[in-house]
Amino acid sequence: MPLADLQQRFAAALADPAAAPPVTSSARRFAIHRNNVxxxxxxVLEVRYPVVKRLVGDDFFLGLCHAYLxxxxxxxxxxxxxxxxxxxxxxxxxxxxxxxxxxxVARLEWLQHEAFNAADAIAIGSAALATIPAERxxxxxxxxxxxxxxxxxxxxxxxxWQMNSGPGEVQPTRLAAEAEHVLIVRPALAVELRRIxxxxxxxxxxxxxxxxxxxxxxxxxxQPGTFDVHRTLAALFAMGxxxxxxxxxx
Numbered sequence: 001m002p003l004a005d006l007q008q009r010f011a012a013a014l015a016d017p018a019a020a021p022p023v024t025s026s027a028r029r030f031a032i033h034r035n036n037v038x039x040x041x042x043x044v045l046e047v048r049y050p051v052v053k054r055l056v057g058d059d060f061f062l063g064l065c066h067a068y069l070x071x072x073x074x075x076x077x078x079x080x081x082x083x084x085x086x087x088x089x090x091x092x093x094x095x096x097x098x099x100x101x102x103x104x105v106a107r108l109e110w111l112q113h114e115a116f117n118a119a120d121a122i123a124i125g126s127a128a129l130a131t132i133p134a135e136r137x138x139x140x141x142x143x144x145x146x147x148x149x150x151x152x153x154x155x156x157x158x159x160x161w162q163m164n165s166g167p168g169e170v171q172p173t174r175l176a177a178e179a180e181h182v183l184i185v186r187p188a189l190a191v192e193l194r195r196i197x198x199x200x201x202x203x204x205x206x207x208x209x210x211x212x213x214x215x216x217x218x219x220x221x222x223q224p225g226t227f228d229v230h231r232t233l234a235a236l237f238a239m240g241x242x243x244x245x246x247x248x249x250x
Contacts (some may be wrong), residue, residue: 021215038054041082043071046226048083048113051164052090052106055099063103064093067111070136080117084110101155108182111149112193114187115247118147123187126233140205143244147186150205187240194239199227204236 010022013034020028042065053061069090074082087106096102123145132140151157156178164170175223181201182192196204199220206216213229220227238243 001207009139036103037067038066041074041079042066045083045086046077049086049106049109051109051161052086052102053168054164055102055160056096060095064090067093070134075188080113083113101153101157102153102161104151104153104157107153108151108161108184108193109198111151111182111184112191115149115184116190117145118145118186121145121243124237125193126190126237129245132247138212138217139248141210141246142211142213142242143210144189144204144208144247145185145241145243147184147191148204148208148241149184150201150208151182151184152179152184152198152201154179156180158193161193183239183241185239185241192239197223197225198223199223200232203227204241205227207236 001007004107013021015032021027021034044061045065045068046061049061058063064086068086071089072085076082077117087103087110090103090106090225129137129140158180179198181196183196183204185192203216203225205218206219207213211219217227217229220229
Protein backbone atom coordinates (compact mmCIF):
# COMPACT_ATOMS: atom_id res chain seq x y z
CA MET A 1 0.00 0.00 0.00
CA PRO A 2 1.40 3.45 -0.90
CA LEU A 3 2.54 5.45 2.12
CA ALA A 4 0.12 8.31 1.40
CA ASP A 5 -2.85 5.92 1.38
CA LEU A 6 -1.70 4.29 4.59
CA GLN A 7 -1.33 7.66 6.29
CA GLN A 8 -4.82 8.67 5.16
CA ARG A 9 -6.33 5.45 6.51
CA PHE A 10 -4.37 5.82 9.74
CA ALA A 11 -5.63 9.37 10.29
CA ALA A 12 -9.23 8.44 9.47
CA ALA A 13 -9.14 5.50 11.89
CA LEU A 14 -7.81 7.73 14.67
CA ALA A 15 -10.87 9.96 14.41
CA ASP A 16 -13.42 7.13 14.09
CA PRO A 17 -13.58 4.73 17.05
CA ALA A 18 -15.61 2.28 14.95
CA ALA A 19 -13.03 2.13 12.14
CA ALA A 20 -10.75 -0.85 11.76
CA PRO A 21 -7.06 -0.15 12.41
CA PRO A 22 -4.66 0.07 9.45
CA VAL A 23 -3.57 -3.31 8.23
CA THR A 24 -0.02 -2.88 9.53
CA SER A 25 -1.11 -2.13 13.08
CA SER A 26 -1.96 -4.35 16.01
CA ALA A 27 -5.59 -3.75 16.94
CA ARG A 28 -4.77 -3.49 20.65
CA ARG A 29 -1.81 -1.14 20.20
CA PHE A 30 -3.73 1.00 17.75
CA ALA A 31 -6.71 1.25 20.11
CA ILE A 32 -4.40 2.57 22.84
CA HIS A 33 -2.92 5.12 20.46
CA ARG A 34 -6.37 6.18 19.24
CA ASN A 35 -7.66 6.63 22.79
CA ASN A 36 -4.62 8.73 23.70
CA VAL A 37 -5.05 10.94 20.64
CA UNK A 38 -8.77 11.43 21.26
CA UNK A 39 -8.16 12.17 24.95
CA UNK A 40 -5.57 14.78 24.00
CA UNK A 41 -7.87 16.50 21.54
CA UNK A 42 -10.76 16.49 24.00
CA UNK A 43 -8.38 17.95 26.57
CA VAL A 44 -7.79 20.82 24.16
CA LEU A 45 -11.54 21.44 23.96
CA GLU A 46 -11.85 21.33 27.76
CA VAL A 47 -9.25 24.08 28.07
CA ARG A 48 -10.84 26.11 25.30
CA TYR A 49 -14.43 25.87 26.55
CA PRO A 50 -14.26 25.74 30.37
CA VAL A 51 -17.53 27.58 31.01
CA VAL A 52 -19.43 25.46 28.50
CA LYS A 53 -18.12 22.40 30.35
CA ARG A 54 -19.21 23.82 33.71
CA LEU A 55 -22.67 24.64 32.43
CA VAL A 56 -23.45 21.15 31.14
CA GLY A 57 -21.30 18.99 33.44
CA ASP A 58 -18.39 16.66 32.79
CA ASP A 59 -20.31 13.71 31.35
CA PHE A 60 -22.43 15.70 28.91
CA PHE A 61 -19.43 17.73 27.78
CA LEU A 62 -17.43 14.55 27.18
CA GLY A 63 -20.23 13.14 25.03
CA LEU A 64 -20.48 16.43 23.16
CA CYS A 65 -16.74 16.43 22.45
CA HIS A 66 -16.74 12.83 21.26
CA ALA A 67 -19.61 13.59 18.89
CA TYR A 68 -17.91 16.76 17.63
CA LEU A 69 -14.61 14.99 17.12
CA UNK A 70 -16.35 12.30 15.10
CA UNK A 71 -18.14 14.87 12.94
CA UNK A 72 -15.29 17.37 12.58
CA UNK A 73 -11.87 15.83 13.24
CA UNK A 74 -8.83 18.13 13.15
CA UNK A 75 -7.60 19.06 9.68
CA UNK A 76 -4.42 20.77 10.87
CA UNK A 77 -1.60 19.64 13.16
CA UNK A 78 -1.87 23.04 14.88
CA UNK A 79 -4.35 22.27 17.65
CA UNK A 80 -4.79 25.93 18.62
CA UNK A 81 -6.89 26.13 15.43
CA UNK A 82 -9.17 23.28 16.45
CA UNK A 83 -12.59 23.80 17.95
CA UNK A 84 -13.89 26.77 15.99
CA UNK A 85 -16.85 24.73 14.76
CA UNK A 86 -18.04 23.61 18.19
CA UNK A 87 -20.49 26.51 18.74
CA UNK A 88 -22.31 25.76 15.47
CA UNK A 89 -22.22 22.05 16.32
CA UNK A 90 -23.90 22.78 19.66
CA UNK A 91 -26.73 24.56 17.83
CA UNK A 92 -27.86 21.22 16.42
CA UNK A 93 -26.72 18.83 19.15
CA UNK A 94 -29.35 16.71 20.89
CA UNK A 95 -29.92 17.60 24.52
CA UNK A 96 -29.11 21.31 24.38
CA UNK A 97 -32.66 22.59 23.86
CA UNK A 98 -32.92 23.47 27.56
CA UNK A 99 -29.71 25.52 27.38
CA UNK A 100 -30.40 27.68 24.30
CA UNK A 101 -27.65 30.10 25.29
CA UNK A 102 -24.95 27.42 25.32
CA UNK A 103 -23.81 27.89 21.71
CA UNK A 104 -23.35 31.64 22.20
CA VAL A 105 -21.39 31.11 25.42
CA ALA A 106 -19.20 28.79 23.34
CA ARG A 107 -18.88 31.48 20.66
CA LEU A 108 -17.79 33.94 23.33
CA GLU A 109 -15.13 31.54 24.60
CA TRP A 110 -13.83 30.88 21.09
CA LEU A 111 -13.63 34.61 20.34
CA GLN A 112 -11.62 35.08 23.54
CA HIS A 113 -9.27 32.36 22.33
CA GLU A 114 -8.89 34.09 18.96
CA ALA A 115 -8.30 37.45 20.61
CA PHE A 116 -5.68 36.05 22.97
CA ASN A 117 -3.73 34.56 20.07
CA ALA A 118 -4.11 37.50 17.69
CA ALA A 119 -1.14 39.56 16.55
CA ASP A 120 0.16 42.36 18.72
CA ALA A 121 -0.20 45.97 17.62
CA ILE A 122 0.56 49.39 19.08
CA ALA A 123 -2.56 51.37 19.89
CA ILE A 124 -2.95 55.00 18.91
CA GLY A 125 -4.43 57.78 21.00
CA SER A 126 -6.86 60.50 20.06
CA ALA A 127 -3.96 62.96 19.70
CA ALA A 128 -2.96 61.17 16.52
CA LEU A 129 -5.97 62.75 14.79
CA ALA A 130 -5.15 66.31 15.76
CA THR A 131 -3.73 67.20 12.35
CA ILE A 132 -6.79 66.10 10.38
CA PRO A 133 -8.84 69.06 9.10
CA ALA A 134 -12.33 69.19 10.53
CA GLU A 135 -13.88 68.84 7.09
CA ARG A 136 -12.03 65.52 6.55
CA UNK A 137 -12.86 63.82 9.87
CA UNK A 138 -15.78 61.94 8.34
CA UNK A 139 -13.35 60.45 5.80
CA UNK A 140 -11.11 58.81 8.41
CA UNK A 141 -10.74 55.05 8.12
CA UNK A 142 -9.50 53.43 11.33
CA UNK A 143 -7.53 50.22 11.62
CA UNK A 144 -8.78 48.23 14.59
CA UNK A 145 -6.58 46.07 16.80
CA UNK A 146 -6.05 42.58 15.27
CA UNK A 147 -7.59 41.05 18.38
CA UNK A 148 -10.87 42.95 18.17
CA UNK A 149 -13.87 40.62 18.02
CA UNK A 150 -17.62 41.24 18.27
CA UNK A 151 -20.47 39.04 19.42
CA UNK A 152 -24.20 39.68 19.08
CA UNK A 153 -26.35 37.21 20.99
CA UNK A 154 -30.11 37.04 21.58
CA UNK A 155 -29.19 35.66 25.02
CA UNK A 156 -27.28 37.23 27.95
CA UNK A 157 -24.19 35.25 26.94
CA UNK A 158 -21.65 37.55 28.59
CA UNK A 159 -23.59 37.69 31.85
CA UNK A 160 -23.86 33.90 31.94
CA TRP A 161 -20.16 33.55 31.19
CA GLN A 162 -19.23 36.03 33.92
CA MET A 163 -21.45 34.22 36.44
CA ASN A 164 -19.75 30.90 35.74
CA SER A 165 -16.16 31.71 34.84
CA GLY A 166 -14.82 31.57 38.40
CA PRO A 167 -14.48 28.76 40.92
CA GLY A 168 -17.40 27.46 42.95
CA GLU A 169 -20.81 26.10 42.14
CA VAL A 170 -22.47 26.67 38.78
CA GLN A 171 -24.70 29.70 39.11
CA PRO A 172 -28.39 29.61 38.14
CA THR A 173 -28.93 30.69 34.55
CA ARG A 174 -32.71 31.18 34.51
CA LEU A 175 -32.32 34.70 33.24
CA ALA A 176 -34.86 36.76 31.38
CA ALA A 177 -34.26 36.65 27.65
CA GLU A 178 -32.10 39.67 26.96
CA ALA A 179 -29.87 40.22 23.98
CA GLU A 180 -26.27 41.18 24.68
CA HIS A 181 -23.60 42.63 22.42
CA VAL A 182 -19.98 42.15 23.39
CA LEU A 183 -16.71 43.81 22.41
CA ILE A 184 -13.59 41.69 22.91
CA VAL A 185 -10.05 43.03 22.56
CA ARG A 186 -6.55 42.23 23.83
CA PRO A 187 -4.48 45.41 23.55
CA ALA A 188 -1.83 44.13 25.99
CA LEU A 189 -1.58 40.84 27.89
CA ALA A 190 -5.16 40.35 29.04
CA VAL A 191 -8.31 39.87 26.98
CA GLU A 192 -10.97 42.45 27.84
CA LEU A 193 -14.70 41.85 27.40
CA ARG A 194 -17.14 44.71 27.49
CA ARG A 195 -20.89 44.74 27.10
CA ILE A 196 -21.96 47.31 24.52
CA UNK A 197 -25.26 48.30 22.96
CA UNK A 198 -26.43 47.53 19.44
CA UNK A 199 -25.38 50.93 18.08
CA UNK A 200 -21.79 50.64 19.33
CA UNK A 201 -21.68 47.05 18.06
CA UNK A 202 -22.72 48.24 14.61
CA UNK A 203 -20.23 51.13 14.74
CA UNK A 204 -17.32 48.87 15.71
CA UNK A 205 -18.27 46.39 13.03
CA UNK A 206 -18.20 49.13 10.43
CA UNK A 207 -14.77 50.33 11.60
CA UNK A 208 -13.50 46.74 11.52
CA UNK A 209 -14.72 46.52 7.93
CA UNK A 210 -12.73 49.68 7.12
CA UNK A 211 -15.77 51.83 6.55
CA UNK A 212 -15.05 55.54 6.85
CA UNK A 213 -16.06 57.28 10.06
CA UNK A 214 -19.01 59.08 8.50
CA UNK A 215 -20.47 55.84 7.19
CA UNK A 216 -19.85 54.10 10.51
CA UNK A 217 -21.77 56.81 12.35
CA UNK A 218 -24.69 56.52 9.90
CA UNK A 219 -24.78 52.77 10.47
CA UNK A 220 -24.69 53.23 14.25
CA UNK A 221 -27.49 55.79 14.43
CA UNK A 222 -29.74 53.50 12.37
CA GLN A 223 -29.79 51.15 15.37
CA PRO A 224 -32.22 51.48 18.31
CA GLY A 225 -31.26 53.88 21.07
CA THR A 226 -28.89 56.82 21.05
CA PHE A 227 -25.31 56.98 19.83
CA ASP A 228 -22.56 59.38 20.90
CA VAL A 229 -19.61 59.13 18.52
CA HIS A 230 -17.30 61.21 20.72
CA ARG A 231 -17.81 59.07 23.83
CA THR A 232 -17.56 55.88 21.80
CA LEU A 233 -14.30 56.86 20.14
CA ALA A 234 -12.88 57.99 23.49
CA ALA A 235 -13.73 54.56 24.95
CA LEU A 236 -12.15 52.74 22.00
CA PHE A 237 -8.98 54.81 22.30
CA ALA A 238 -8.86 54.13 26.04
CA MET A 239 -9.25 50.39 25.44
CA GLY A 240 -6.43 50.33 22.89
CA UNK A 241 -8.84 49.09 20.24
CA UNK A 242 -7.60 51.41 17.47
CA UNK A 243 -4.12 51.02 16.00
CA UNK A 244 -4.01 53.22 12.91
CA UNK A 245 -5.95 55.44 10.53
CA UNK A 246 -5.95 56.90 7.05
CA UNK A 247 -8.14 59.08 4.88
CA UNK A 248 -10.47 57.78 2.23
CA UNK A 249 -10.41 59.36 -1.21
CA UNK A 250 -12.51 62.50 -1.51
